[in-house]
Amino acid sequence: MTSQLAAAAPESDTAPDLAVRVYGLRMSYGKREVLRGIDFEVRRGEVFCLLGPNGAGKTTTVEILEGFRARTGGTVTVLGLDPAAQPTELRERIGIVLQECGFPRQARVGELIDMWLEYYPHPRPLGDLLEVTGLTADRNTSVRKLSGGQRRRLDFALALAGDPDLVFLDEPTTGFDPEARRRLWTAVENLRSLGKTIMLTTHYLDEAEYLADRVAILLDGRIKIVGSTREVAKLAELPAQVSFSLPKALRDGEIPPPDGIELIMRGATATCRTRNTAATLRALLDWAARYHVGDLDDLAVVTPSLEDAYLHHVECTDGDPAR
Amino acid sequence: MSSPVRAARLAVRQTLMEQRNFWRSPEYALFTFALPLFLLLLLGAANGGSYLPGHIRQIKVLVPSILAFGVIAAAYANLGAKMAVLRHDGVLKRIRTTPLPSGAYLTGLVVSTVVTSLAIAGCTALAGWLAFGTAPRLDGVFLLGCGLALGIICFAALGLAVSSVIKSAESASPITNAIYLPIVMISGIFDPTIGLPHWMSATAGALPIKALAGVLEDAYTPARYAFPAADLGVLLAWAVVGGALAVWRFRRQPA
Numbered sequence: 001m002t003s004q005l006a007a008a009a010p011e012s013d014t015a016p017d018l019a020v021r022v023y024g025l026r027m028s029y030g031k032r033e034v035l036r037g038i039d040f041e042v043r044r045g046e047v048f049c050l051l052g053p054n055g056a057g058k059t060t061t062v063e064i065l066e067g068f069r070a071r072t073g074g075t076v077t078v079l080g081l082d083p084a085a086q087p088t089e090l091r092e093r094i095g096i097v098l099q100e101c102g103f104p105r106q107a108r109v110g111e112l113i114d115m116w117l118e119y120y121p122h123p124r125p126l127g128d129l130l131e132v133t134g135l136t137a138d139r140n141t142s143v144r145k146l147s148g149g150q151r152r153r154l155d156f157a158l159a160l161a162g163d164p165d166l167v168f169l170d171e172p173t174t175g176f177d178p179e180a181r182r183r184l185w186t187a188v189e190n191l192r193s194l195g196k197t198i199m200l201t202t203h204y205l206d207e208a209e210y211l212a213d214r215v216a217i218l219l220d221g222r223i224k225i226v227g228s229t230r231e232v233a234k235l236a237e238l239p240a241q242v243s244f245s246l247p248k249a250l251r252d253g254e255i256p257p258p259d260g261i262e263l264i265m266r267g268a269t270a271t272c273r274t275r276n277t278a279a280t281l282r283a284l285l286d287w288a289a290r291y292h293v294g295d296l297d298d299l300a301v302v303t304p305s306l307e308d309a310y311l312h313h314v315e316c317t318d319g320d321p322a323r
Numbered sequence: 324m325s326s327p328v329r330a331a332r333l334a335v336r337q338t339l340m341e342q343r344n345f346w347r348s349p350e351y352a353l354f355t356f357a358l359p360l361f362l363l364l365l366l367g368a369a370n371g372g373s374y375l376p377g378h379i380r381q382i383k384v385l386v387p388s389i390l391a392f393g394v395i396a397a398a399y400a401n402l403g404a405k406m407a408v409l410r411h412d413g414v415l416k417r418i419r420t421t422p423l424p425s426g427a428y429l430t431g432l433v434v435s436t437v438v439t440s441l442a443i444a445g446c447t448a449l450a451g452w453l454a455f456g457t458a459p460r461l462d463g464v465f466l467l468g469c470g471l472a473l474g475i476i477c478f479a480a481l482g483l484a485v486s487s488v489i490k491s492a493e494s495a496s497p498i499t500n501a502i503y504l505p506i507v508m509i510s511g512i513f514d515p516t517i518g519l520p521h522w523m524s525a526t527a528g529a530l531p532i533k534a535l536a537g538v539l540e541d542a543y544t545p546a547r548y549a550f551p552a553a554d555l556g557v558l559l560a561w562a563v564v565g566g567a568l569a570v571w572r573f574r575r576q577p578a
């Protein structure tokens with residue numbers, strides 16, 4: 001029993017490389033159980049993404065980590081602190097970018113950031129924040145005159161005011177056009193290059209795939225799967241797709257199709273699905289050499305995307321009779 | 324830095340920022356000051372010269388009444404509407420993401436309101452003196468100060484309490500106005516001779532608007548002079564009620 005407890009909640013200083021540690025986290029609102037015992041860790045310096053359908057418990061989990069909500073059970077450590085017991089100490093070291101948070105209506109960009117710097121014990125210099133967020137030219141602009149993208153950058157500037165070790169991003173690109181989205185992704189990558197840990201929630205799986213080092217899929221109050229984007233895609237055991245331009249000889253029926261490979265020929269392209277990419281490629285190239293069709297033009301391997309894997313994991317659970 | 328000192332310093336910074344933002348929209352600041360002044364000049368010119376029972380010139384009652392009105396408009400209506408807008412805009416939510424103690428933030432807002440309210444009271448009193456030669460009794464100045472201090476705190480607390488039940492930024496001003504303007508009317512702020520059914524004047528007597536006007540009147544009118552213990556009691560009671568309501572609502576619904 002003792003050893004189990006120790007394993008469930010190791011001391012914080014034994015794992016200084018972890019920014020967030022969650023063990024057996026449970027949360028109920030009245031009789032409704034929203035989190036049914038979840039475990040995950042976020043390493044320092046990584047971008048960690050929490051995925052899941054609406055109502056899976058993402059927001060609740062993040063709010064518990066941020067110290068806005070008291071948990072029903074389990075152990076939570078954020079930067080070595082218990083968010084429920086030490087919210088003020090924690091907020092000195094984290095930055096939170098929430099959706100749809102306004103600014104005081106009469107304020108100007110520079111003075112608002114300046115005000116924020118007062119709130120933190122180890123603030124970043126104003127000029128530095130303006131530069132990092134690309135707001136230097138807007139220093140004296142009234143917040144009411146900012147465009148949507150500029151407002152988002154000001155959100156970032158305020159979240160970074162205290163030079164946080166950990167930044168929470170709550171669906172940071174919802175409602176963005178593709179260009180603004182790319183710019184925000186760059187901003188997140190810059191944060192990571194500064195050594196910040198980033199905890200991201202998003203509905204966009206391409207965003208998670210692009211930004212996240214590791215993801216956790218939260219389903220129905222439980223962690224369905226956690227790992228690097230690659231691992232999660234792999235664990236779905238979805239086939240990769242190999243495609244190439246259909247050689248003329250094969251199209252005209254002059255040569256037989258490769259043995260043991262189920263080729264789907266559509267227009268000028270041939271594709272096949274495989275769980276062993278290397279073997280399939282070897283077989284295809286051997287076949288091409290044998291029949292003298294040369295290198296296969298436009299040969300490409302598409303590994304399953306995080307989105308494919310996500311949908312697979314979510315659908316598996318939907319059909320799970322144990323539910 | 325010890326945390327009370329830090330909280331106090333942050334509250335001062337917040338106050339300065341609020342003041343700067345207040346004066347930054349000149350039309351808002353101007354009309355907040357202009358409304359009581361305009362009412363005073365208008366009503367004073369209309370019937371300031373007539374006499375009330377007890378041979379008191381009406382202007383002697385009108386100036387402190389409008390003084391009370393200006394304070395209530397600035398402390399209750401403006402602060403209430405402002406808090407509702409801050410909540411609706413998500414500014415309170417954003418403040419909660421920082422280590423700023425919410426007490427320091429609220430203190431900054433309230434102190435800024437106190438400063439504005441006192442400035443309005445000062446302007447109105449000055450206008451009463453310059454335009455109508457009406458000033459508080461010298462020995463009533465202390466009472467005037469006490470009344471203003473308690474009144475501002477009381478109405479700021481009520482403004483905070485009311486703000487927490489306002490659902491949208493758009494409805495903030497209409498709601499705060501709809502609550503206090505009728506009470507201003509039945510409290511005889513604009514017309515001290517107003518005739519009311521007994522139950523209505525009794526209701527007004529239990530509410531803080533008439534109480535504040537009463538305390539300030541006692542600082543202006545020698546004939547009525549008696550220590551206004553009942554009015555101060557009503558103000559104090561409402562300050563406690565407003566404060567408790569505000570704290571309770573903010574604990575339950577911090578952003």
